[in-house]
Amino acid sequence: MVPFFNPKSIAVIGASRDPHKPGHVIFRNLLEGFKGKVYPVNPNAEEILGKPCYPFISKLPEKPDLAVIAIPAPLVPGVLDEVGKAGIKAAIIISAGFSEIGNLQLEKRLVKTAKKHGIRILGPNCLGIYDPYTGLDTFFLPRYKLERPKAGNIAFISQSGALGSVMLDWMAMKGYRISRFISYGNAADIDEADLLEFLEKDRKTRVICAYFEGVREGRRFYQIAKRVSRKKPIIALKAGNTEAGGRATLSHTGSLAGSPQVYQAAFKQAGVIQAGGLEEMFDFARTLATQPKPRGPRVLIITNGGGFGVLATDAVVQAGLKLSRLSHPEKLKKQFPPHVVISNPMDLTGDADAERYRKALQVALKDPQVDMILLISLFQIPTLTAEIVDVIQEFSGRKPLVVVAAGGRYTEALKKPLEDSGIPCFSYPERAAKALSVLWKGK
Template sequence: MRSEKGFTVSLLTSYFSPFIFPAVHPLDPILRPKSIAVIGASRQPNTIGWMILDNLLRCGFCGPVYPVNPKAAAVHSIPAYPSVRAIGKPVDLGMIAVPKEHVVQVARECVEAGVKGLVVISAGFKEVGGEGVERERALVEVVRGAGIRMVGPNCMGVINTEPGVEMNATFAPSMPPVGPVAFMSQSGAMGFSVLDYAESLNIGISMFVSAGNKADLSGNDFISYWRDNPHTRVVLLYLENFGNPGRFVELARDITPHKPFCVVKSGRTGAGIRAAASHTGALAGTELATDAIIAQAGAIRAQTVEEMFDYAMAFANQPLPEGNRVAIVTNAGGPGIILADACEASGLVVAALSPETQLLLRTKLPEEASVGNPVDLIASAMVPSYEYALNCVFQDPNVDAAIAAFVPPLGVQAKDIAEAIVRVNARYPNKTLLAVLMGRQGLPAGMAELQKANVPGYIFPESAARALGAMWRQRQRRERPPGTVRAFKTGDAAVERILDATLAAGRSKLSEPDALRLLEAYG
């Protein structure tokens, strides 16, 4: 069993997983199903119905899989069924990958057969407008009338790497490594690309959901589910719209004291808002409102997907810092200065090293080295100097975390420096350590060493500083007592009159006098 700083799952937890996390949640038939029917399973390679069935079998799903294809006796050498009702056995999850015209009828058949949850891959619904809007309304009516839950439509499926489930019910090319990060993406294609990127960073995934149009289940439902999921320690969302912002804030405020929760919200510009509307039928909203919602929720907003995974890499692999005092150890002045600026900008404090620590550093480092903070080992620094300096700063009671930055000089390989950083990381399991390996020389080998030992590695100093700043904010959030959201009494009739008059006048925005009257109605 590896260090708790990593994201491995113990064999004991895996064995007892069904007992410590019993299947009682309404989303379990979708995220932890015991059996799956693939409706639209195809014998034609590289079609969606073929790939979903292939992934379920190849990635080792732990329950029975039933292909449904009225024109085939077998698919992937497994007996096929002409309909869901013909299966005659309990089915938890129905994966629907049929032409859009047949989806609603197939959903009805699933309900009649007792299927407990649906994932609708098929597109051609709200996102295309016109008849698609009515088609989606009819689909939701079927699902909600039966009291079951649905992911999609217009999505790419779901993944659960949990031992005992091991479900890849998508057409993603590979199963991500097991880990503590749950990720929901409103865009399926974006989700697949990000899964590939996460794997390149050695970030393990607990669950992945491609939400699509969010006609039934939305990000709010998955936030609630992952709040108590023992295999999930970090929650990531890529959103094009919030759906129900009030509910989002309520659920996020419940999860953020316990688990880091990071959001990328697209549709920030006029062009992005228009693109979101045509992609998943999403109304993206304004940036000011988005920032307010995320701040009130206590979540962390990342401006880019890359930034979100910079944060995820740190959260998944290192303990939260006890404080915001950071030591910087580098072999070049420039990166040290950039790190100092970036740390301050991220809410961190460049620690004042104690006189004792500075004396220890001076006894072993070259005369030209700077023993303040940043600790500049100078370009000729070799591996022993790096390791010694990191040991010294971590022994200083004024230091809560450290960032080690390396620019490859002649004679020293990034891999060797990475190995030294890894050794220090193992000696101080309760300290937060991030690394920056700059330049292309030896970078892949150095990053590989860091990833194997669960030390977050970054290419640029600013990325590491922002990630550490996010960790410090999460620490503060965890220790801050929960606040209360003030409830306002409202004169409902007055509010209705103001809004009705605005709409009757053909306006979509309130005038300043009307806005003031609206605020007055809310007290």
């Protein structure tokens, strides 16, 4: 799998001068961001974006490690043969028009050609790879429309390219980070199980997210997932969970969705965490990627808003967790103003300042009956200055901690540095509590 992630040079076959064509956007993005060499290949252009263009692969000045192919589907097998003759062993095939629209024969020819030359294929009908560490980026989507997240430790593999890419755009906006993104489309060769095996050994990846509609080889996927999930959490979102949804997957990726019950049971046995939706998948991932393992299921809720404290209490219980009982409430009462509620939720009330949060966090860290902390901080409260961000960061990494802060632009601005420093931030208690429950049960 290495040439897919650490290529030194790439050939873009189908690079184009027309800014609306995928081959143009891919070439431009690589030119701007990729750390190695990029060669455009197109018999109808002499120069693209100021770079000399090569008519055929055989004319390239060196053998690239990776070929990215974005040409009409019927031409792909022929070109892949040339790729093989040139000795290139890895190809990402962006082109659509294969098994997903019933062209099974064309896809078979593709696979046969690849096998003949020992080429590994990603795709066809995919967006390929975004790797923030090397700048490899085969999306045919311009960056002003679709931003890319920064480098982190969450990998995301997606059968659907469009779905995966808009999630990256969303992650970039939220400040969430990623290690590798792989859209593998029809999985004519490399499939979800292969990708899990690669990510198992990938040092940049700590948590794996996967969106798919069906798996190619159920038994093999199950066995690999079971092994990998012991080392790294795998969070799966499986679409097509209803009968109608199952039918819809057929016309999308041609996947047999299979019975939801069968999948659910297999996931559970394989130690794969199931997400209920796209946001939830990344809620779980961010929390698993950043927070230490809790010793138990007991959560202390700290808040400066009573209503949010009540909603969080409901959410913690409904997520199957327990509320911590504070070890020495009488002693604590003396350390706080009399109107502070020394209980769980610990309500610091609407005049809490950053210092009161510091004290409360010290209590939570020391108390052996507190396994995890759900910290609610309504940043709009007048007594609370932006110092609260520093206070929360001080306590980061020592006990599992998630932050809930709801509001508008001011609140979002304060949440960004927290999220950046590895503290999962949520807007609403329900999502935070679910993420904590996965942290406890999932691992």
